[in-house]
Amino acid sequence: MKTSRIELRDVVLTLGDGEETVTALDHVDLTVEPGELIAILGPSGSGKSSLLAVAGGLSTPTSGTVVVGGETLTGRSRKELTRLRRELIGFVFQSGNLLPSLTAADQLRLPATFGAGRNGAQRSPAELLAEVGLEHKADRRPHQLSGGERQRVGIARALIADPAVLLVDEPTAALDRARSHEIVQLLAKETHEHGIATIMVTHDHDVLEYCDRVLVMEDGRLSEQEG
Numbered sequence: 001m002k003t004s005r006i007e008l009r010d011v012v013l014t015l016g017d018g019e020e021t022v023t024a025l026d027h028v029d030l031t032v033e034p035g036e037l038i039a040i041l042g043p044s045g046s047g048k049s050s051l052l053a054v055a056g057g058l059s060t061p062t063s064g065t066v067v068v069g070g071e072t073l074t075g076r077s078r079k080e081l082t083r084l085r086r087e088l089i090g091f092v093f094q095s096g097n098l099l100p101s102l103t104a105a106d107q108l109r110l111p112a113t114f115g116a117g118r119n120g121a122q123r124s125p126a127e128l129l130a131e132v133g134l135e136h137k138a139d140r141r142p143h144q145l146s147g148g149e150r151q152r153v154g155i156a157r158a159l160i161a162d163p164a165v166l167l168v169d170e171p172t173a174a175l176d177r178a179r180s181h182e183i184v185q186l187l188a189k190e191t192h193e194h195g196i197a198t199i200m201v202t203h204d205h206d207v208l209e210y211c212d213r214v215l216v217m218e219d220g221r222l223s224e225q226e227g
Ligand SMILES: Nc1ncnc2c1ncn2[C@@H]1O[C@H](COP(=O)(O)OP(=O)(O)OP(=O)(O)O)[C@@H](O)[C@H]1O
Pocket: 015, 016, 022, 023, 024, 042, 043, 044, 045, 046, 047, 048, 049, 050, 051
């Protein structure tokens, strides 16, 4: 089990300048433990993407501290952040974000060519495709896969460097109900089995049953869901 978690301490992110300033994250405190899948709900513009960007080292907070997998992201150079992202963080996007010309197996080989993950850890494309139930479709290109299958490849690709954390943005937005359940069940299984700390942004109330905790973002502030 990994000992790594996601910690945001008193994080403020101010965007824009002059009179147009927006507080996208307003003193956010959040800890996600290894093996925990949390969901973040909230209206459009409430700061959910900003939270993922800060947790993933893509945006630098105005103030506060971000610690991912035991590494403090705040105060790092761009180069160091790129290395830490590659070693520690897996990203999963709305519809898989696959490259159209590559087979499923090659989508997974591509990040592997950019270097290994933590401690040289690197999982094999074949093993991962089997784990997401696509061992028989390794040679298919994205247009030969269903939406759910594309999302499975996207999840497998995010796991290739054995990341400490997964940051997942609306993974079911393009899927029907049955497929949505399967995808979030898969994310929960990977999170629990591999001790990953996972944040999933979603509008899909239907899949919250697979999440260990549900938080709500409103006007840049984060709170536990009531009830
Ligand atoms: N580059 C930017 N400059 C100024 N304001 C920005 C910028 N990016 C985002 N914002 C503002 O910051 C706030 C939070 O945006 P964010 O994208 O994090 O919300 P969200 O909850 O992810 O929304 P959605 O569900 O629509 O994706 C919004 O008010 C948005 O307009």
